[in-house]
Amino acid sequence: MDMRIAWRPAGLIFLLMLLGTAGCDRHQAPEDRKDNVHRALTPDREAAASSKAAASRNAAYVKPPKIELPFHRETLKNGLTVIVHEDRKAPVVAINIWYKVGSKDETRGKTGFAHLFEHLMFNGSENFPGEYFEPFQRSGATDMNGTTNNDRTNYFETVPVGALDMALWMESDRMGHFKGAISQEKLDEQRGVVKNEKRQSENAPYGQAFDLIATHTFPSDHPYSWTTIGSMEDLDQASLEDVKQWFSDYYQPANAILVIVGDISVEEAMKKAREYFGHIPSTSVPTELKGWELPSQVNKRLVTTDQVPQARIYKVWNVPATASREENALDLMTSLLANRKNSLLYRRLVRDEQVATSVSAFYYGRQLAGQIIIMVDVKPGQSVEKVEKLLDDELREFARSGVNAEELRRIKQSEFASLVKGLEKIGGFGGKSDILARSEFYYDDPGAMVNGLDDYAKVSADDVQDVAQKWLKPEHFTMVIRPKGEYAVTGESVDRSQLPAVDKTVELDLPEQQSFTLDNGLKVVLAERHDTPAVFMSLQYRGGASVDGDTPGLASVVARMLSEGAGDYDSLAFSARQEELGASIGAGSGLDYNALSFSALKTQLEPSLELLREVISSPRFEEDDLARVKSNWLDAIRQEEAQPQGLAMRKLPPLLFGKDHPYGAPLTGSGTPEAIESIARDDLVKFQATWLRPDNAQLTVVGDVTRDEIEKLLNDTLGDWRAPSDPLPTVEIPAVERPQNARIYLLDRPGAQQSYIMAGLVMPPWKPEGAEAYDAMASAIAGKFTSRINMNLREDKHWSYGARAVSMGSEGQRPYIVFAPVQTDKTAPAMGEILKEFNEYLGKRPIKESELKDYQDDEVLKQSARFQTKVQLLSSIVWQLQKGLPPEYIAEYPQRVSALTQEEVMQAAKEFLAPQQFTWVVVGDLSKIQKDIEALDIGPVEVLSADQ
Incomplete structure (x- = not known):
């Protein structure tokens, strides 16, 4: 069977956080999201394909990038699976441990155990009774967290090489020496923390949506019919003995995957794995749940209310699980439907009809079942029934009329580019250690995700249309959340008596900063780094919210509008061109600076820079796009006001600095409704001409390029961008006095x-x-x-x-x-x-x-x-x-x-x-x-x- 892989767009992180995943969030990091990578198994059907299907497949084919991720895989005598990858570019090592236990392994009446236990595991072990984070937070650890979802629990950290023994000691101590550290006091403490996490989630708008989806789309005995965080009643009833038994059953070497990636040899890594983990015994591991029958479709509708600023429509279909032959096509189908400017539903509902402010679609694959979930935020004042009919009509037409092969090809190219750029990290979400662990966990092969790239590239337009016709049926679960009222606003020889000392020697080899000036006066700083074939840039210019004047939010709107088309490319064509090149051009706004971000594959650097030139010198700022952006912007402000944090961030700045101060606008950067309403196209043009100029900007470049290469390319592509004759305006930020009293x-x-x-x-x-x-x-x-x-x-x-x-x-x-x-x-x-x-x-x-x-x-x-x-x-x-x-x-x-x-x-x-x-x-x-x-x-x- 062939291996296939699909790469999850990063914009869906927040959606999958809500889908029953829960993390310790001790560093405010999101849980393991499906924004990184997954891969499915599918038979090779080319031999049986018709010439038309073959042509369709060829039309959508994109040559995948050449990626090497060599690994060593070995199982210790106690059953622990160890995977090692050597990466010498920085003096750090990533550790990632996946335990094969999630909320699916719970039972009704005892839900939330997996997530509760993840919290408990950060409260010290038998040989280190203190707060688990303490030694790491004095040892330079990064990308450190623990997360739980329906299928598994993982713990990970990236540490300097000198802290590796300490980290392995700590991880092995809570695997093999933890049960005795579980006390009633610690259980009660973390039970309280989890309850506040649940309250915080449910207090947010739409916070109970995915609990309702789980309840209504799976049979009551299905392991996915409850969310990962569980119920408060079950948490209250959890006894100390229940929790200790959970540890004995699931937290043992034979039920775990240990991944070590970084500045270490395979031999040394395996020696340390045996030393720290080899002595931990494994007993009988509970049988892993597999092969659960695909739940039947729920032809059901639920309408409920919540304290939300606008109605939201959810459409849910039960579909095959991860590792099914249809997984990649299902995932690519969601990218064609939503999440991009060129996607079908975004074009139809947000741009053309302007009846929605956002549309999202994603394939949520898990071990026992998958789901296709589509979410539409209905624009205030629009009829939910009208929007839902448009949505249903578009889905029906999509399944009937087919898929555009060229658009499918662009999506693949864009996702491949994201993969190349993301593989620079060794740890954390989506890093090398995460990819190796995920591949082993879901597909029993650490190399499955990378080795299957070519098969992912071969997914055809016909493959995608097939799954659309098969699964996007009228029989599905629909939920509508409407606004409720108005807002008022190894080794036995390891010494467990003390933690290993951390070697505090840090040796950094930073690339030289090379400074030069282009023919148009733009200052450039280059740092060469040739580990992956990609180039990243940032063009910073003074002109953020502090120069908005009487129009708070203007700088942010300008930044947003720069992605709505430039030169000969309208908004959709601009987005398509980026996908075609595998480039990313974005804009952002802060208090004092606006910035253009740029990334491109080395092989597509010149045409990508030509696209950047169009953004800088010829933004379109079309009236229709501005009207749509402003309308959605106002809806977003209402969303902010519905979130307690967003509301506080809007109200605090004018109280600190004064309403008319440059820093007195909302910290969210979204401005005020009155100001956004007043913005005209001329305001954007004037802002761009006033502030985005070579003598007010600094270009920083890091990547796989030499000074000679990039200087010539920049002069050739940006050379005609010149500073106007008008002098650059000055920016003054007046000082304010603190209040004498609270x-x-x-x-x-x-x-x-x-x-x-x-x-x-x-x-x-x-x-x-x-x-x-x-x-x-x-x-x-x-x-x-x-x-x-x-x-x-x-x-x-x-x-x-x-x-x-x-x-x-x-x-x-x-x-x-x-x-x-x-x-x-x-x-x-x-x-x-x-x-x-x-x-x-x-x-x-x-x-x-x-x-x-x-x-x-x-x-x-x-x-x-x-x-x-x-x-x-x-x-x-x-x-x-x-x-x-x-x-x-x-x-x-x-x-x-x-x-x-x-x-x-x-x-x-x-x-x-x-x-x-x-x-x-x-x-x-x-x-x-x-x-x-x-x-x-x-x-x-x-x-x-x-x-x-």
């Missing part, structure tokens, strides 16, 4: 299951002097998982799923924002705990020597992975150039961090932190929280209306 603003969200707490403080502009002390100060109090505030509200009190603080990047004064979603009845107490932590940090409990040492070790060792990919290197150089710093500033960072003292860090705390001057914004059910907040007596309380 202020509290409340926004009512009746019925909310959680409150969203946000507290802001204006900080001085960034400067190199003292920057490291500031970062260390901020990290210890609220900047990472083990920070004081998160440990208090999440781990100690179990009131929140996570609390953090961030410093926003800006040229002027920086917003410092603390945020914490908490259960409703703990809103005022949580605010009190936040204040207590800040005040004690400034007083009787300053940063401890151990906290500073952990921070220093972690920051220094993280440099090993900081420049692993071209995008990471590009981002660092762009930041360095924006700040006007020399290249050695990055290289000397570890020395500056290592030299920090407690006195310097606390001086920064006293200079910058002032909790008595916080501006608080709290979104929640005021009938339940307002009186308690007023009783805190920390400052005047004002209730804001939705339009304030």
